[in-house]
Amino acid sequence: MRHTWRWFGPNDPVSIDDMLQAGVQGVVTALHHVPTGEVWTPEEIARRQDLLSRMRDGAPSGLAWEVVESLPVSEAIKTQTGDWRGHVANWITSMRHLHQAGIRTICYNFMPVLDWTRTDLAWRRPSGATCMRFDLYDFAAFDIHILQRKGAAESFPEDIRDEAGRRFAAMDDARREQLAGNVVFGLPGAAERLSMADVRDLLDSYAPVTDTVLRGNFHAFLEQVAPVAQDLGMRLCCHPDDPPFPLLGLPRIMSTEADYAERIAAVDLPANGITLCSGSLGARPDNDLPGMMRRLGHRVHFLHLRNVRRDADTIPASFFEDEHLGGQTDMVALVDAVLAEEARRRAEAREDHQIPMRPDHGQDILDDIGRGGQPGYPAIGRLKGLAELRGVEAALSRKGAA
Incomplete structure (x- = not known):
């Protein structure tokens, strides 16, 4: 190599x-x-x-x-x-x-839209090292409760929806802002800190693009x-x-x-x-x-x-x-x-x-x-x-x- x-x-x-x-x-x-x-x-x-x-x-x-x-x-x-x-x-x-x-x-x-997606950019390990992490429950909390994407709740099984709701309720404003920033970091223009409205607009642009359409375009x-x-x-x-x-x-x-x-x-x-x-x-x-x-x-x-x-x-x-x-x-x-x-x-x-x-x-x-x-x-x-x-x-x- x-x-x-x-x-x-x-x-x-x-x-x-x-x-x-x-x-x-x-x-x-x-x-x-x-x-x-x-x-x-x-x-x-x-x-x-x-x-x-x-x-x-x-x-x-x-x-x-x-x-x-x-x-x-x-x-x-x-x-x-x-x-x-x-x-x-x-x-x-x-x-x-x-x-x-x-x-x-x-x-x-x-x-x-997404180049990569993580919910934590510096997740602490037992050794004291930090790493990136994708937490499905935290991501669901972002998608359903912070981004408030149409149809988001239906994208997850009931147990994940329930745990996401509990986690969101337990987050203070600082953690909610941090979670949104971590997810948005993997989006184009993230250095400019895209707003949730910007993200929703990007997602709306893909409304007619199914897997089949994207394959054809690729x-x-x-x-x-x-x-x-x-x-x-x-x-x-x-x-x-x-x-x-x-x-x-x-x-x-x-x-x-x-x-x-x-x-x-x-x-x-x-x-x-x-x-x-x-x-x-x-x-x-x-x-x-x-x-x-x-x-x-x-x-x-x-x-x-x-x-x-x-x-x-x-x-x-x-x-x-x-x-x-x-x-x-x-x-x-x-x-x-x-x-x-x-x-x-x-x-x-x-x-x-x-x-x-x-x-x-x-x-x-x-x-x-x-x-x-x-x-x-x-x-x-x-x-x-x-x-x-x-x-x-x-x-x-x-x-x-x-």
Whole structure:
């Protein structure tokens, strides 16, 4: 695997020096400041590459921008409303500019409205570490009583509705505000703290968009962008839903192995690939991550390795971000499947025989606590995860070579 690290740009408190000392080989980043739907210009791409090339004291870092995460797909494209065709054209132009800059892998997602959803961004563990958590009962309290979405109550079984009501009644105003802010943090524009009215308007825009409609819109997008990527020698890799089950009445079409297989078959080109995120997919008990890697590995262009622990084997269920080797996904078996796929690619002399991987998320430990970094992206917690994954990789590689 090629060890990469996600960086959120010059305002990220985890610096270039930090990630270099972590021993990463490449960088995953994006132009987060460019509004969704607009073109990523060669000048902005080059500016980001220049930032990555230097350490704090000006010395060469030796690091390069290797994976884009994410080149955002606008809500207009997902709903096929407004200037969605212009947004697709701009997405393709941005892809061409990235290719000109030497970047070959683009991670993106097709999640409606939500990029990810958590109810706690710093949930305390017995060790004193903190992590992100999705609590189904707290989410129901948000959906039914804070957002007051039409039809929300009917979206949950009676026992969840009842417990959500009890929890909401026990919350003071500060906790209610915190819960709403945590959920909204995963929405577009969250830095501007979207109001509940804004969120309701976004959800209303999806009223006519069923699972079938969203699938069709996704395939229409792929039919336009994947052939261009194929001609350029680019690799596109869609990220799964996070979490991988319906929320807020929105459709979910990237939550299971069957979803992935359907998207791959829709435009059957090598450029049309997937991001295998063991954390997002692992929030469902019916997702067999090592098996998915074995069966879909030929189209895996990017790996997010993290682990979650579910409170129950139901769909949906509450879960929290566990240590990389501590959750319910068999990370050793998953890495073993990755190495087998890489060996197969080397035997075929594939240029992409080494799959980029980043240690996804991590618990806040030691000096991470109080640093104020991006939720889920601590320096030391990710370094710990990377070290653990490296150890697994090294042990399996040694065993395979014996």
